Amino acid sequence: MKSLPRSFWIIASVVLIINGIQASFTELLQDEAYYWYYAQKLEWGYFDHPPFVAFLALASRLLKNELGLRVLSVVLNLASYVLVFLSLNKQTRQKQQFNFWLILLSLPLINLYGFLTLPDTGTLFFASLFIYGYKAFLKDKPRAALLLGLAMAGLMYSKYTGVLLILATIASNLSLLRNPKAWLAVGISLALFAPHLGWLYTHDFITLKFHFSERPNHAYDFLNFTGLYLVNAIALFGLFAYAIFKALFQAPSQEKFSRGLVFMAAGVLLFFFLSSFEKKSQLQWLLPACYPALILLLERINKTAVYAFVQPLATMSLLLLFGLRMLLIAPQWSPIKLETHGVSKWAKQVASQASTSVVAFKDSYQKASLYAFYTRRPALSFNTLGYRPNAYDFDARWATLEGNPLTLIDDKAKTFTRIEHFQHVSAQYFESFNDVLKLNLSDSQKLYAAVLDEYKNPIALIRIKTDINGKVLELSAQEEPLKNATSIRIGVQNEDHPVRLISLTSFHP
Amino acid sequence: MELARHSQFYLILGVLIAVIRLGYAEPFFYFKRIVFDDTFLRLYDKGLKRWRNALFTLSSISVLLFALMLTALSAQVEWLNFNVLTALVGLTALLLLKYAVRRLLAFAHHARGFFDTAQVYAQSYFAYAGVMAFILGVTLDLYPELNHIILWILGGLVIGLQTKCYYGVINQLLRRKPENLLLFIFYLCALEIAPVVVVYTLSI
Numbered sequence: 001m002k003s004l005p006r007s008f009w010i011i012a013s014v015v016l017i018i019n020g021i022q023a024s025f026t027e028l029l030q031d032e033a034y035y036w037y038y039a040q041k042l043e044w045g046y047f048d049h050p051p052f053v054a055f056l057a058l059a060s061r062l063l064k065n066e067l068g069l070r071v072l073s074v075v076l077n078l079a080s081y082v083l084v085f086l087s088l089n090k091q092t093r094q095k096q097q098f099n100f101w102l103i104l105l106s107l108p109l110i111n112l113y114g115f116l117t118l119p120d121t122g123t124l125f126f127a128s129l130f131i132y133g134y135k136a137f138l139k140d141k142p143r144a145a146l147l148l149g150l151a152m153a154g155l156m157y158s159k160y161t162g163v164l165l166i167l168a169t170i171a172s173n174l175s176l177l178r179n180p181k182a183w184l185a186v187g188i189s190l191a192l193f194a195p196h197l198g199w200l201y202t203h204d205f206i207t208l209k210f211h212f213s214e215r216p217n218h219a220y221d222f223l224n225f226t227g228l229y230l231v232n233a234i235a236l237f238g239l240f241a242y243a244i245f246k247a248l249f250q251a252p253s254q255e256k257f258s259r260g261l262v263f264m265a266a267g268v269l270l271f272f273f274l275s276s277f278e279k280k281s282q283l284q285w286l287l288p289a290c291y292p293a294l295i296l297l298l299e300r301i302n303k304t305a306v307y308a309f310v311q312p313l314a315t316m317s318l319l320l321l322f323g324l325r326m327l328l329i330a331p332q333w334s335p336i337k338l339e340t341h342g343v344s345k346w347a348k349q350v351a352s353q354a355s356t357s358v359v360a361f362k363d364s365y366q367k368a369s370l371y372a373f374y375t376r377r378p379a380l381s382f383n384t385l386g387y388r389p390n391a392y393d394f395d396a397r398w399a400t401l402e403g404n405p406l407t408l409i410d411d412k413a414k415t416f417t418r419i420e421h422f423q424h425v426s427a428q429y430f431e432s433f434n435d436v437l438k439l440n441l442s443d444s445q446k447l448y449a450a451v452l453d454e455y456k457n458p459i460a461l462i463r464i465k466t467d468i469n470g471k472v473l474e475l476s477a478q479e480e481p482l483k484n485a486t487s488i489r490i491g492v493q494n495e496d497h498p499v500r501l502i503s504l505t506s507f508h509p
Numbered sequence: 510m511e512l513a514r515h516s517q518f519y520l521i522l523g524v525l526i527a528v529i530r531l532g533y534a535e536p537f538f539y540f541k542r543i544v545f546d547d548t549f550l551r552l553y554d555k556g557l558k559r560w561r562n563a564l565f566t567l568s569s570i571s572v573l574l575f576a577l578m579l580t581a582l583s584a585q586v587e588w589l590n591f592n593v594l595t596a597l598v599g600l601t602a603l604l605l606l607k608y609a610v611r612r613l614l615a616f617a618h619h620a621r622g623f624f625d626t627a628q629v630y631a632q633s634y635f636a637y638a639g640v641m642a643f644i645l646g647v648t649l650d651l652y653p654e655l656n657h658i659i660l661w662i663l664g665g666l667v668i669g670l671q672t673k674c675y676y677g678v679i680n681q682l683l684r685r686k687p688e689n690l691l692l693f694i695f696y697l698c699a700l701e702i703a704p705v706v707v708v709y710t711l712s713i
Contacts, residue, residue, distance in 0.1 A: 108703075108707065228706070231698045231702050232703075234695055234698035234699050235699060235702075235703030235706065237699075239610060241698070241699050242614075242618070242692055245695075283706075283707070283710070305617055306617045306618075309616060312609075312613050316606060316613065320704065331590070332590075333595060334590055335590055335596070336588060336589065338708075338711045
C-alpha cells in the first residue's frame with residue numbers, strides 16, 4: 001500500500017465520496033431490498049444465494065437508510081480497485097495510473113456496482129483479491145496461500161459461479177495440482193466454507209437445487225438467450241470492448257499470470273456463452289471477467305490502437321454513465337420510470353391502505369422487502385402455487401401469525417384483501433407423493449398440485465383427492481395428469497386464502 | 510391551449526419540410542426513397558456536400574418532432590416522463606454523443622472512411638424517421654387518445670428504420686472494408702443496443 005502514489009489515493013477518495021453520495025440518494029433496487037431482508041437474520045445460507053450478500057447489508061441494522069445498506073459495498077468496491085491496481089506490473093502502475101482509473105470507471109457495471117449491494121459486489125471484491133493473491137502466490141510470497149484461500153472462500157460465499165475463476169486458474173496452470181501450497185490454499189478455503197456446506201447439508205442442498213434445476217426457465221429463443229448474451233458480453237466492457245477483446249487474444253500466453261488472467265476472463269465468458277443455449281443470460285453474471293480483462297488491457301495499453309484515445313473515449317463513457325447515475329437519483333429528470341424511482345413513496349402509500357399491522361405481498365418477495373425497508377413494518381411474501389419458493393418460506397414469523405388478521409396485497413392487481421384468521425402451513429421438502437400422504441389436513445383445507453413443464457413452469461392446477469376424513473388418497477386414485485406428471489409442486493388452500501405453495505422443491509410424484 | 514401550441518409547431522415544421530422539398534428538389538427526391546434505393550446515400554457519401562444543409566435541417570426537424578411527440582406521449586403514458594426541454598436536450602445530447610463516439614472509434618481504429626459512411630447512414634435515416642413521424646405527430650396532436658397505437662407505430666418505425674440503416678451499413682462494409690465488420694458489430698452492441706438493454710432492465 002505504501003507504494004501507491006498520493007494521486008492514486010486522491011482519485012480513490014473522490015470515487016469513494018461520489019459513490020457514497022450516490023448510495024445515499026439512490027432508492028433501493030428491488031433485489032437490494034431482498035438482501036436487506038436477508039441481513040435481518042444472519043444465517044450461513046439462504047434459499048437463493050450464499051450468505052456474503054447478507055453480510056454486506058449488515059451495516060443497515062445500525063444505519064437504517066440506503067447508505068447503511070450500501071456502505072460496506074462502497075468501501076469493498078474501492079478496496080477491489082486498489083487490489084486490481086496492485087495486481088498490475090510496477091511499470092504499468094507508474095505509467096498508466098490515470099488510464100487505469102479512466103478505463104476502470106468507464107466499464108458500465110463496475111461503475112454501477114460501485115454503490116449497489118448485490119451478490120456480485122462480493123464476487124467483484126473477491127475476484128480482485130483472488131487475482132492479487134494468485135500473483136503473490138506465483139512470486140512465492142509469504143501468506144499468499146492464506147490470501148488465496150480467503151479469496152476462494154469469499155468467491156464461493158458471494159456466488160457459486162465464483163468457482164469459475166478458480167477452475168480457470170487451475171486449467172491455466174496445471175502444475176498447481178502438484179503444489180502443496182496450492183492444496184493448503186484449498187484446505188483453508190474449504191475450512192472457511194465448511195459452515196455453508198453444513199447449512200446446505202441440513203437444508204437439503206436447496207440453494208444448489210434452486211440454481212441448477214428449480215429456477216423457472218423457458219424454451220430456447222436465440223434473441224433472448226444467446227443473442228442477449230452476445231450483447232451483454234460487449235456491453236460489459238462498454239466502449240473499450242473491442243480493445244479488451246483484442247487484448248485477450250494478444251496476451252502473452254507463456255507467462256503464467258497472464259495466461260491465468262486470459263483463462264479467467266475467457267472461462268467466465270465461455271461458460272455463460274454455453275449456458276446461454278439453456279437459459280437466459282444476465283449481464284451481471286459476466287462481471288468476474290471484468291478485472292482479469294482490464295488488467296490484460298492495461299498491461300499492453302501502450303501497444304494498442306486505442307492508446308491515444310483512452311481519454312476521449314473514457315470521457316464519453318463517463319458522460320453516459322454519469323447521465324444514467326443522475327437519472328437513477330432524479331426521477332424528475334428521467335424520461336423513463338426506473339426501478340429506483342418513487343419506491344419509498346409507493347411503500348408509504350401501500351402502508352396507508354393496509355388495515356393490519358402485518359402485510360403479505362402475493363408472489364413478490366421483492367415488494368415485501370421494499371415495503372418493510374421503507375416503512376419499517378413487518379411484511380412477508382405469500383407465495384402461491386404458481387410462483388416460486390424463496391427465503392420468506394423459512395420465515396419464523398408465519399407461525400406467529402396463526403389466527404391473526406393479515407392484509408394480503410396483490411401489487412399487480414392493486415388489491416388489498418383482509419384475511420381475518422390466517423392459517424399457516426409450513427413449507428417443507430417433498431421427495432415423492434408418499435410425503436404428501438403424510439400431510440394432516442383440517443376440514444377446511446384443500447390440497448392442490450401444480451403440474452410443471454420441463455422448464456418448471458406450472459401448466460395445470462389439480463385438486464388432490466382426499467377421502468371423507470380429509471386423508472389424501474394414494475397416487476393411483478388421483479387424476480391422470482397428476483399421475484403422469486414429471487414434476488409437481490404442492491399447495492394448500494385454507495378457507496378464504498389463495499392456494500399457498502408449501503413444497504420447497506418440485507418433485508416427481 | 511396545449512393542443513393549439515403543438516399544432517402551431519407542427520404547422521411550422523410542415524412548412525419547413527415543404528420549403529426544403531421545394532428548395533432542394535433533387536436531393537429530396539432521392540432522400541424520400543432511401544428505404545428502397547440508396548442513391549441519396551451513395552451520392553451524399555461521395556461528397557455531394559451541398560446537400561449537407563438540407564440534411565442538417567431535416568435532422569433538426571426530426572429532433573424537434575420527436576421531442577414534441579415524446580412530450581405529448583409522456584402526458585398520457587405512465588412510464589414516459591419527458592418535457593420539451595428534457596426531450597430536446599436529451600435527444601440532442603444523445604445524437605452528439607453518438608456522433609463523437611463514432612468519430613473517436615474511427616480515429617482509434619483507423620477506420621475513418623467507413624465510420625463517415627456509417628454517420629451518413631445514421632443521420633439520413635434519423636432525418637427520414639423524423640419526416641415519417643410527422644404524420645404520426647399531427648395525428649397524436651389531433652387525437653391524443655390514440656397515444657398507445659401511435660407509440661407502438663412510432664416504436665416500430667424507429668426500430669425498423671434503424672435495422673434497415675445498419676443493414677445498409679453492414680452491406681457497405683462487406684463490400685468495401687470487411688475487416689472492420691467486427692469493430693462495427695462491437696460498436697453496435699456497445700453503444701446502440703446495450704444502453705437500451707440496460708435502461709430497459711432498470712425500467713419498470
